[in-house]
Amino acid sequence: MFEPVKNTRVYEKVVEQIKDMIIKGTLKKGDKLPTERELAERLGVSRTSIREAIRALEVIGLVESRQGSGNFIRESFKDILLEPLSMMFILEKSNPKEILELREVLELQTVVLASHNINEEEIVKLKTLIEEMLKCSDENISVELDKEFHYTIAKASHNRLIINVLEVLSYLIDKFIKDSRKNILADKSNREKLNHNHENIFKALECRDSIKARISMEEHFKLIKENFTE
Template identity: 30%
Template structure:
């Protein structure tokens, strides 16, 4: 593969990753079709097919005949569930988990307060508006989770974000539940983010722990 071809190939992979994030696609969700990806990425269909093939070889997606291409669950989450089953009765390990989550949450929020941009505020405000207008409890819970996830993402540090996701999955396996902020919580978090008050955001988000 030539240098130019390699650069285009890497760019396509990055753009597919961006589409997954923008569409808020999760494990088990269907990816846009090759035709739609070609249109959205403004590249040749053969290039999209090659990028998808590489993602499938890496075990990140799977193609089901007649159905389409789907995002595969991260192997890390399976490992998390196995580890959790061994640690259920270990109080020290549980405490270590909570302490580590607390440290990562604090770091994520402190970075988020420093790095939040106008476009981030607009996106969170749109989510808030949707939450206040939503009557369906299931959809409201989905929006609330999306809001919480968006706040953590504001840290703009992929490694910290992935650590948080893995530890949150670990915690859910241990406790069987996770904190979903209600519209009131989200409104307060929004105000404290805009005011640069990381401590108050941390205090509200720490209900996760």
């Protein structure tokens, strides 16, 4: 399970060993890491090196330190991907339009996958969300329902990579496009159009009609892009 470590860049080797344990399945999501002392003994390195390695893993978002109870492998991938994607976004001097475009690229095809893979439970969930959106007059709640609608479609793709990437993208949009969703919903005629879009997407998914699903999603993004102001 563990191999003693010999190298100048000791903490890197420790990071690699912990990653190896993840790759081999010895450590899984939510698992507790051995204590710093145990790790130091088993790997034959100083506790300082262990601490450096754990801090590095914390920064990647792979490990979470819980006060008093130790270090754990994280459960959520938002944390693993959000930071690096945000940094890439900033260093590339990307504009918010590019995030929106990436989201469009992903969602137009994810809805096609969803139309093949959606199950009854997810259809019921979408139906409920649409009914709630129609009744809802509170903008903040509308925004949350809208997000949930798109997230449910992503989940219906039944591809965990796509679900995670779209979830992170949704956070990126919230982070870099201030009030992006609210701005669209503020206009009453937009709200009606959006509700209509959502209904069309839902109907297409209910009939497992991939072509209609894609076209409805295209119309939806057309509206979003028309209302996008930088």
